[in-house]
Amino acid sequence: MDFLHSTSMISQIQVICWLLAGLLSFYFSVGNARVWTSISMGFFLIFVSQMYLLAPWADYPQLEAIHYIIGTVSIMVMTHGFLEYYVFSRTMEVGGSKPVVYFSILGIIAGSVVFVLINPTPTYVILRHIKMIENSTWVFLCIVNIELIRKIYLQIKGSAMANGFIAFGIVFLFIFLWKGADLYLQVYGWDSDWQVFLTNVGVPTTAEAFRMRVGFSRAVSDFAGILSGLSAGGSFIYLYRLLR
């Protein structure tokens, strides 16, 4: 069962990668047009959602739940951003204000915190459910975003920014693999949380029987996680250079 617990170092590398991507995306959102704000804030929130792995108070279940919810919010905000960009590419309409985006995100997170606090403290099973919802949302919206990015690319082909969207497409491909592999492990009960739970309650696990695919899925999740963080950071550096 060691292979189920050998990824903490990789997770920490993932967090560092997302810290880099988060800082770059937040910096990018400050200096650019509003449409970028949602996309940039979405990437920044991924870092916030991953940060719990580093935090000394990570064992607080309510805080962990909030992190998962923030992770869900982040992909929704990003999708909203790409949808707005797609609408812009079709209509050339640029509207709205940045503060509305910032305050809306803060409002949604505040509402989620209130939701978690007024409900019973989440158990490991509940936390796993919340994490599954997060992963499901990510997998589904990654596909939506890849399709949106494809359409945006076709629409703005020939502009400097078109290549930037290819970079985002690559980022979402990595994220899809990362979250998709995670979701696969959760759906079949091969994720580390569920293994701990089964061990504690003394129920046998099927993970040993499918050692190869479990190991492969965990490797895909870990490395795609790192690559998505690195590619997101790299994409924002590339975008920054394109827009400079």
Added chain:
Amino acid sequence: MFLLPKGTPLHEDVPAAKILLPDMLAKLKQGGFTGYVRFVFPAASSVLFFESGKLISAKLDQGNGGLSGLEAIAGMCTHIFTGGGSLSVYRLSRDLVMGLHALLHGEMLYRAQELKLIDVKGLLEKLKVQQLNGCLRIYTENRTALIFYKEGSPLGFFHDGAEDIETSASESQKIAGLPGAKIDVLSTKPADELMMYDLLEMVNVGKLWESSQARFNAEREKLRKEAEERENKQRDLILLELEDDLKEIAVAYLGKVARNLVDKELTDRGGRSCLMSESKTTEFLGGIEKAAKLLTSASKIKEMIDTMRSEIAGRI
């Protein structure tokens, strides 16, 4: 153009556009004016003869022939409104007016008689006997002399190059002595009889003036509209070309999507004609710049906007 003696000039080379013909004619009538008013237009000339305030003759000479009376006055009105003409007023003696009237409107007694072939002395004697009121025109291909007669006696001599009536017959005799010289003899009615006609009583100059003015205004309005339409078409063509060029610039910097961007920014401001307004052009470029921030770099945007601005400035 009529070559006439000047007599006493009252006004010379006054711009015709400044005068109101009915008012001027009324003043001349009230003042009992005797003499003539001469108009010189770019494509015509005309003369009005007055005797004791009565308009006894009006003649208009233009490219397609001469007009007299009502038609001449109507033509004069048209030419005044067309513009570019000038007016001179000369006071003359009553007898000379009669002679000039003969020159322009008189009955032709003899036409183009070669002086060599006729008995000039006999002719003059005959005129004296007949107590001719009128004018003798002696001319060659290049030169002309006029001798005005009243009741058979010469009143004075006038020839081309002179400004006024002369008392000496020497120049007229010189012309008569030139090879190929010919003579016309024109007679007219006596001054008293001429005074029985007054075109001002017969023609409603005021109405004529008003209708000419109305027609001229209508024509001018039509021309203005045609010019405006022409100008609009030309402007539309320039704006269409400018729009195409702006799209090409935008496509070069932002890709094909920029064609829609230019379309949208122009439509938002009422179409391509907004480029005629400085403030709307600034708004238009602002809109392009704002959207372009989502498509390319700041340095390229600046370059594109500068190119567009100079393109617009060069065309409008």
